[in-house]
Amino acid sequence: MLGVNLMNIAIGICEKVNGICTTMGCFKAFNNKEKYFKSYKNEEINLSSFFTCQICSSESKDWVNELADRFVKNNIFKVHIGVCIVKCKAEKKEEIVNIFKSKGIKVIEGTH
Numbered sequence: 001m002l003g004v005n006l007m008n009i010a011i012g013i014c015e016k017v018n019g020i021c022t023t024m025g026c027f028k029a030f031n032n033k034e035k036y037f038k039s040y041k042n043e044e045i046n047l048s049s050f051f052t053c054q055i056c057s058s059e060s061k062d063w064v065n066e067l068a069d070r071f072v073k074n075n076i077f078k079v080h081i082g083v084c085i086v087k088c089k090a091e092k093k094e095e096i097v098n099i100f101k102s103k104g105i106k107v108i109e110g111t112h
């Protein structure tokens with residue numbers, strides 16, 4: 001039953017794929033509990049946030065820090081990052097992952 005053991009999940013993508021990526025691959029994998037979401041087969045999952053890191057445009061990690069704080073407040077402790085962040089051309093992936101980890105949020109590198 002929805003609401004019992006509900007796992008809140010956030011998905012992060014790179015802002016630079018805006019206008020290039022439909023994001024349907026992430027949603028398909030999430031909705032079908034496949035690829036990097038298959039470990040949730042026996043759990044109720046809730047897509048609570050779909051975000052971009054904004055580090056390139058803002059030249060700051062403030063938004064990622066803010067996101068992490070808001071996720072904790074809203075009981076979101078699992079973040080999946082898309083391959084567009086995993087292969088971040090600005091080489092910010094580790095910094096992004098470390099911010100979430102420092103707040104107790106588990107980061108899974110991959111969506112589909």
Ligand code: SF4
Pocket residue numbers: 013014015016053054055056057084085088089090091092093
């Ligand atoms: S820092 Fe990386 S993931 Fe974030 S917008 Fe720039 S290229 Fe994309």
